[in-house]
Amino acid sequence: MAASHWAYTILFFFSSLSLAASNSSSPFICRTTPQxxxxxxxxxxxxxxxxxxxxxxxxxxxxxxxxxxxxxxxxxxxxxxxxxxxxxxxxxxxxxxxxxxxxxxxxxxxxxxxxxxxxxxxxxxxxxxxxxxxxxxxxxxxxxxxxxxxxxxxxxxxxxxxxxxxxxxxxxxAPLRPVLDMSVLFLWFMAVGTVTCASVWKGLIVCDKSEGSYSQLLRKESLETDEDDEEIVEINMMSAVVFVITASAFLLLLYYFMSSWFVWLLIVLFCIGGIQGIHSCVISLLLSKWRNLGKRKVNIPLFGSVSIFSLVVFVSCFVFTVFWAAYRKASYSWIGQDILGIFLIITVLQLAQLPNIKVATVLLCCAFLYDIFWVFLSPEIFGNSVMIAVAEGDNSGGESIPMLLRVPRFFDPFGGYNMIGFGDLVFPGLLVAFSLRYDKQKKKGLANGYFLWLTVGYGLGLLFTYLALYLMNGQGQPALLYLVPCTLGTFVMLGLVRGELKDLWNYSLEDHSPSTSSSRQSFTDRVDCASETNNIEVRGPLSV
Known part of the structure; x- marks a missing residue:
């Protein structure tokens, strides 16, 4: 009897489980997750x-x-x-x-x-x-x-x-969405690669100056012209605060007055910057390897004598950009937008530099608070998330702001794009580029330097961003919330452990340069070795 009793009990238990399982998909049972x-x-x-x-x-x-x-x-x-x-x-x-x-x-x-x-x-x-x-x-x-x-x-x-x-x-x-779309990995590699490439770019365009006469001539010309050629904008504490305030005002302007003509203005500015970025990068890279490309010139009204090579590159960049603008709504337009954006970011990170960790802390902390406020806190004041509304192009007449890198979700049945804004590359990129300059000045290797660890920190910060997106069901995330602690925090902690934080905090490149002539020679080695000899400006599309 006891065995029979236990048999009926077990049978009733499993029958209850099967009944519950069959009822779990019943329309009269409330679900926990919406389709x-x-x-x-x-x-x-x-x-x-x-x-x-x-x-x-x-x-x-x-x-x-x-x-x-x-x-x-x-x-x-x-x-x-x-x-x-x-x-x-x-x-x-x-x-x-x-x-x-x-x-x-x-x-x-x-x-x-x-x-x-x-x-x-x-x-x-x-x-x-x-x-x-x-x-x-x-x-x-x-x-x-x-x-x-x-x-x-x-x-x-x-x-x-x-x-x-x-x-x-x-x-x-209601199709099922993939847990991980390959576009996330592609965008991650693109972002990390862009920041890394922008940091080491000046090392990529170093000329081979094995010829003694050429080196002597180049050094002489560099001493006369390097002050005009090296247009580096060194960010200070005041400009860091002003920049974030200006960015906030511009974001509000976009939020309240977003329209198709306003977005078109941004598209035109993006195209101009993209042309300048591609031209500058292509010219400096190719002339650093093949110096004879810029010797042949042609006279153009209003511009005078212009390198044929520089002119051909400029026309090619112009045609490429116009083609992207004309077909910017096509399914393949993200490729052109990413190319223009990557070269623009590389150019910006060559022109703007952080002098030390003190300025970097002010800039990145302001950007950190800026990102969090306009994504998470702005709905309490404005009713909507201002950053997300601007990024999604509300009231833009079907146009979208181009100041971001994007990759389509290839395997997602709902389609759409994974995106990252330029600010999420430029702000941490300034710090990563500074770490490389500091490592070179102090003659540090990869392991005992800062550049490698900040690059790793930037990659981890992006991974945390995508993880948060997944855990919060795709709700927009302020990427700098994760990128700033993983880059600036890594830099500060390493400097503190190594006893170099005070030097990093008050660091200045001029104070650590052996001499003015060596600094000028370093700049000549990086960029102007080809352009000075061939009378080509790598800064502009057309050079006299």
């Missing part, structure tokens, strides 16, 4: 642009694959809020309901009682999507799937339905 939904649209049989939505925690579960979904007509019910009994039947259709005042579960019950096979709610807020949660005060008996879409996507759908002669059909499905 991310793709909505395919057909207007008069012509397929339009897909929109995205967020599934409810109650009701039916949408299929994972598109082929398993059912194409159904969309209908605007009366009343449009779906908060009370409908005046007409919606048999076999998807009810398009406005947000209204009642809760989501009430809308779903009304739509289901009217015969609808699904419900799509148009939100009335401009930022983000609400979670359609289960009410705790009543038992639900909802079997139809429910989805909420943003106000902007809903307006497009409502306009199509407003036409009497138009027929709108929808297909809803």
């Amino acid at each position: 991310q939904v793709i909505i395919k649209i057909w207007v008069n049989g012509i397929e339009g642009k897909n929109i995205e939505g967020l599934g409810a925690l109650f009701g039916g579960i949408l299929p994972i694959h598109e082929k398993e979904g059912i194409r159904l007509p969309a209908v605007i019910p009366q009343p449009v809020e779906c908060c009370s009994n409908l005046s007409s039947k919606l048999s076999g259709s998807i009810a398009i309901c406005q947000r209204g005042d009642c809760d989501f579960s009430t809308k779903a019950e009304v739509a289901q009682s009217g015969g609808a096979s699904g419900m799509l709610v148009i939100d009335n807020e401009g930022d983000g999507l609400p979670v359609m949660d289960c009410p705790h005060t009543k038992t639900l008996n909802i079997s139809i799937p429910s989805v909420v879409v943003t106000k902007s996507d809903g307006e497009v759908l409502s306009k199509a339905l407003a036409c009497e002669k138009s027929s709108v059909e929808l297909l809803l499905y």
Whole structure:
């Protein structure tokens, strides 16, 4: 009897488990995670642009694959809020309901009682999507799937339905997103590679001056012209604070007055900077290896004698940039945008330099607070996250700000891009470049220097950023929140452990240079060895 009793107990236990498992997918059970939904649209049989939505925690579960979904007509019910009994039947259709005042579960019950096979709610807020949660005060008996879409996507759908002669059909499905898209790794390598390349760029364009006569001539010319050629902007504490204040004012300007013409102005400035960046980098790199490229010249009105090589490079850069601007909305335009952006960042990091850790601390801490405030704290004041709203291009007429590197999500069925702003490369990049200059001046190796560890710290900071994005379900993250501690914190801790923090804090390149002539010679070795001999300026597209 005892054995029989235990057998029945075990059988009842496993039966309960199987019943619970079967009921876990029941539409009457509240789920804990909403489905991310793709909505395919057909207007008069012509397929339009897909929109995205967020599934409810109650009701039916949408299929994972598109082929398993059912194409159904969309209908605007009366009343449009779906908060009370409908005046007409919606048999076999998807009810398009406005947000209204009642809760989501009430809308779903009304739509289901009217015969609808699904419900799509148009939100009335401009930022983000609400979670359609289960009410705790009543038992639900909802079997139809429910989805909420943003106000902007809903307006497009409502306009199509407003036409009497138009027929709108929808297909809803919820594909699974990959845990890690390869575009994240690609963007990580791109960002770390750009910062590293910009830091070591001057070492890449060093000339081979094995010929004695050439070296003597170059040294003589350098002493006369290096002050005009080396246009280095050394950042000080005041300019660091002013820069962050100016950036905040410009961000607010974009937020309140964002329009297509404003974004077009930024696109034009980006193109000018991209042309300058590519031209400068290509000229300096190629002339450092092949000095004879710049000897042949041609006379151009208003510009005088110009190197044919410099002119050809400039025209090529101009054509490339115009092509990108003309096709900036094409699926492949991200390649051109990234190329222009990378060369622009490299050029900026050659022109701007940090003198010591004291200035770096002020600049990066201000940028740290700037990033956190405009992403996380600005919604408390302005109602929306100002940084995210500007980055997403709200009210920009379909245009997007180009001051970022982006890579499409190749394996994500929802598409989109992984992006990183220029500031997330430039601010830490200034510190990484300074660490390399300090290591060279102090004749430090990789292991006992700072450059290697700051590069590793920058890479780890980016990894933490992407990890936070994943853990917070794609909510926008201020990258400098993770990059500043991983770079500046690493620098300060290493300096403290090695007893060099005081020197780093008050460091100045002029104070540590052996002589003025050696400093000038160092600059000549880096950049001007080719341009001085061939009378070519690497700073501008056309040089006289």
